[in-house]
Amino acid sequence: MAERTLIIIKPDAVQRHLAGRIIARLERKGLKLVAAKLMQIPEEVARRHYAAHRDQPFFEPAVKFMTSAPSLLMVWEADGIVDMARKIIGSTFGYDAQPGTIRGDFGCSQRYNLIHGSDSPESAEKEIASFFSPDEIIDYDLVDSAWLYSPRISSKK
Ligand code: ATP
Ligand code: MG
Numbered sequence: 001m002a003e004r005t006l007i008i009i010k011p012d013a014v015q016r017h018l019a020g021r022i023i024a025r026l027e028r029k030g031l032k033l034v035a036a037k038l039m040q041i042p043e044e045v046a047r048r049h050y051a052a053h054r055d056q057p058f059f060e061p062a063v064k065f066m067t068s069a070p071s072l073l074m075v076w077e078a079d080g081i082v083d084m085a086r087k088i089i090g091s092t093f094g095y096d097a098q099p100g101t102i103r104g105d106f107g108c109s110q111r112y113n114l115i116h117g118s119d120s121p122e123s124a125e126k127e128i129a130s131f132f133s134p135d136e137i138i139d140y141d142l143v144d145s146a147w148l149y150s151p152r153i154s155s156k157k
Contacts, residue, residue: 002077004034005085005118006127011069012112014038019072022102022115025088026076030148035075035128035137043067048130058111065111073131079149082124085117 007026009019027033041049046066053059076085090101094113097104103113118124128137142148 002032002079003081003121003124004075004077004128005081005124006116006131007074007076007085008041008066008116009072009074010112010114010116011065011071012109013106013114014070014072016106018106018114022106023074025102026085029084029088030078030144031081031084032077032142032145033074034077034139035132036072037132037136038070038072039131040070041067045130049127061111075128075132075137079152082118082121086119089115089117 009022013019013022023033043063046063047054049066050059050062053062078084088102090097090103092103092113093110094103094107095110097113099105102115107114118127
């Protein structure tokens with residue numbers, strides 16, 4: 001199975017009608033969507049999702065933001081997707097993120113940064129399991145995959 005990542009289109013992006021444009025950024029890269037649902041994230045799930053930041057001053061506001069309105073949760077799949085998605089998403093704060101990235105193009109806020117992408121394949125597996133049951137993730141072939149993906153061959157050193 002190819003690597004997977006959890007993508008959350010956060011409440012600010014859903015409220016600002018940006019979900020379609022954000023999904024288009026991932027689609028045009030050739031990444032494969034394998035699960036999706038609209039959901040208002042329950043408080044305990046948001047607390048668990050950001051548990052690594054529990055001692056930070058921004059923890060409570062981040063939980064409040066993430067639970068304040070619906071989010072669009074998705075699982076995307078491709079070899080190397082965790083790194084590719086983080087590059088497309090851009091650095092954490094909108095005012096700092098490179099133009100051309102989702103956060104760099106659509107926002108300038110610290111907290112309201114539109115989208116989440118898992119930060120490692122290991123955290124992706126845990127995050128996916130906390131939002132999706134296995135039967136909600138669809139295994140299927142993309143018809144254009146032969147033109148999108150090629151075996152990776154390392155150069156000689
Ligand atoms: P995410 O985990 O949401 O994809 P990230 O991995 O880029 O974002 P993290 O360091 O994991 O960034 O921070 C989690 C979230 O907490 C950020 O998306 C942002 O909304 C909020 N956050 C992080 N640092 C700060 C801060 N210094 N001030 C305010 N909010 C912050
Ligand atoms: Mg993070």
